[in-house]
Amino acid sequence: MTPFPAAPESRLIGRVTRCSIQGFVGGIRMTEPDIPAFGALCRAPAQGGRSQVIGLIYEISIEDDDLARQLAASDVPQEEVRLDQQFVRPIPIEIRALSVGFHDGDGYLYDLPPQPPNTLADIFNLPPSEVRQFTASLAFLPLVLAAPQLPTDSLLAATFRLAAQARPESERRAFLVSAGRECARLLSGDLGRVNNLVRSLQGQHGS
Amino acid sequence: MSLDLRQVLPQVESLGQEAARRAAAASIRLPRLAQLLLDAARLDRSELEHRLAAAPATAHPAWPTDEAIDASFPLPAHPPRLRLLAADGSQVYPDRHAAAFFYMVNIGSIDLLQGSGRPPQTATHSNLHFDDEDLRDTRGLPVDTHLINARRDAAELKELARLVEGPVLSEVEGPVLSEVEGPVLSEVEGPVLSEVEGPTLALLDNGLLLWAASQEQKAARPDVQRVLDEYLAALDVLRDSGAALAGYISRPRGANVVDLVEAAAAEAGGTPPRLTDRLLFGRHLQAHMRSARFRHPARINDEFAARGHEIQFFYLHTGAQDGIARVEIPHWVAADAARMAMVHAGIVEQCRLTGVPYPLVRAHELALVGQDDRRALDGLVQAALIRHGISGLASQKAQTKRWTGRRRRHQL
Numbered sequence: 001m002t003p004f005p006a007a008p009e010s011r012l013i014g015r016v017t018r019c020s021i022q023g024f025v026g027g028i029r030m031t032e033p034d035i036p037a038f039g040a041l042c043r044a045p046a047q048g049g050r051s052q053v054i055g056l057i058y059e060i061s062i063e064d065d066d067l068a069r070q071l072a073a074s075d076v077p078q079e080e081v082r083l084d085q086q087f088v089r090p091i092p093i094e095i096r097a098l099s100v101g102f103h104d105g106d107g108y109l110y111d112l113p114p115q116p117p118n119t120l121a122d123i124f125n126l127p128p129s130e131v132r133q134f135t136a137s138l139a140f141l142p143l144v145l146a147a148p149q150l151p152t153d154s155l156l157a158a159t160f161r162l163a164a165q166a167r168p169e170s171e172r173r174a175f176l177v178s179a180g181r182e183c184a185r186l187l188s189g190d191l192g193r194v195n196n197l198v199r200s201l202q203g204q205h206g207s
Numbered sequence: 208m209s210l211d212l213r214q215v216l217p218q219v220e221s222l223g224q225e226a227a228r229r230a231a232a233a234s235i236r237l238p239r240l241a242q243l244l245l246d247a248a249r250l251d252r253s254e255l256e257h258r259l260a261a262a263p264a265t266a267h268p269a270w271p272t273d274e275a276i277d278a279s280f281p282l283p284a285h286p287p288r289l290r291l292l293a294a295d296g297s298q299v300y301p302d303r304h305a306a307a308f309f310y311m312v313n314i315g316s317i318d319l320l321q322g323s324g325r326p327p328q329t330a331t332h333s334n335l336h337f338d339d340e341d342l343r344d345t346r347g348l349p350v351d352t353h354l355i356n357a358r359r360d361a362a363e364l365k366e367l368a369r370l371v372e373g374p375v376l377s378e379v380e381g382p383v384l385s386e387v388e389g390p391v392l393s394e395v396e397g398p399v400l401s402e403v404e405g406p407t408l409a410l411l412d413n414g415l416l417l418w419a420a421s422q423e424q425k426a427a428r429p430d431v432q433r434v435l436d437e438y439l440a441a442l443d444v445l446r447d448s449g450a451a452l453a454g455y456i457s458r459p460r461g462a463n464v465v466d467l468v469e470a471a472a473a474e475a476g477g478t479p480p481r482l483t484d485r486l487l488f489g490r491h492l493q494a495h496m497r498s499a500r501f502r503h504p505a506r507i508n509d510e511f512a513a514r515g516h517e518i519q520f521f522y523l524h525t526g527a528q529d530g531i532a533r534v535e536i537p538h539w540v541a542a543d544a545a546r547m548a549m550v551h552a553g554i555v556e557q558c559r560l561t562g563v564p565y566p567l568v569r570a571h572e573l574a575l576v577g578q579d580d581r582r583a584l585d586g587l588v589q590a591a592l593i594r595h596g597i598s599g600l601a602s603q604k605a606q607t608k609r610w611t612g613r614r615r616r617h618q619l
Contacts, residue, residue, distance in 0.1 A: 067561070067568065074560050080319050081565055083326035089569065 029090035039158025044117035055097025110139035128166035247471035248277035262470035269463035269501035288322035293566030304605035315573025357419035421507035451546035459533035
């Protein structure tokens, strides 16, 4: 087994606070520009670092904060104070991610992980190189489509958009077409959803 | 839980009764004290000083300045733009039960240019002290908390001195953040800097006298003197920069002015209960008004005065929930009407949002070393020790405290 490839451009985006085989939740304080995007891929170590669980971020919430609440309740806050709160002061955020695969040291497996990440495990975003590698196969789509009570269609559209952006311009259209076909195949019994998803993908590429 | 609330409950009840009794007694004493303040103000200055000089050693009366002691001053106009600097510090004291003997000083600061439409700049400086010079005082004894506190206080003031010497955030160059559609990180982290001059108010979340130096003055320890020299040198920088400097004390418990008026009335020591200046000026001041300035009576103030930094103070009704705050200023702020107005108007404006000046709230947040930070630091220290072939174990006593300190709830 080879160690998980190091990605120097990875950013810490949370620490696991609770988790299960199907997903994990992480919290951290960060400034707004650092907050990850809906539909982005992330990873967290499991099994003592022997594997990395790949998560798809489906929820981002800004947690309650006493100082922000006080400022919100005050008279019109000064502009500089508002900017401080929005862009400089780290705010407590919580992200929720759906497990869509794992890396066992040799390569990606598109299935639920053998164990969830442990409490306080560092959650990193997946940099573009890893996003390209992970989404080279769309075998994670069934796990997303099977997830209950998630905004699945919007989530997939956002994921495809970010995965396309991680690719060179010349490869983006082909990737989106391929993703659309795979979704059409998996959702063949639900033409309405297929139409919505394809429209989203067409809108992203402007064609 | 090891605290037996059943045992504490009657004591808490007694505490409440005692507080109510004190408040009732204070409400009776307070009008008399307010009258004494007016009476003292009518005394001839030399007579007042004569009575203060005769005050018993247990009293620490403030000394009057050029302002009438019963004077109050309305809120001056706030400048259209004001640069606000604030610094605060926290520390991790050395622990002989930890894996290594060290201490840490953590300083947080903020540089906010009100009226610029730009986000403030913040900074945190963390310094680990672990060599012999840091860990032993000049007597060869392990460093004590007084000395660490003094070094922290000096580091806070030096941070303000560093900021006033640095460039000012400019509103004339570069895009204003709020006008940038979808601001990106580089625009947030790298606001344009230039040398645009503007009034500057520097704030500390404490009094301005180096308290540890005051306590150790008799010993005249060289290490304390060295910290005092650094502190006074930072005051030199702040004075020469043209900035106003103020130490903000929330919910002050001092009674220097009460001692003054009681000494002036030959009632020094007063009749119980002993009241505080905060209560006196809570009755005397309207919202947003400040009291007269007074000279700080601490003995260390003589040394500050000899170096051109005599510390004075006044009380300010901030208009916020806590009402009366004590504000300490150097003489060179007191003697400059423009800097005084900046302190008065700047603090009141900043208290509107958060009750205490907003920059101090943020500086405190940036400086604070919480339990999680402490645990993470201990982990890093232990790992470094192990990497260098040294046992990274805390003492057994520390381990047992860790085992029992964090309680777990087992759900059935």
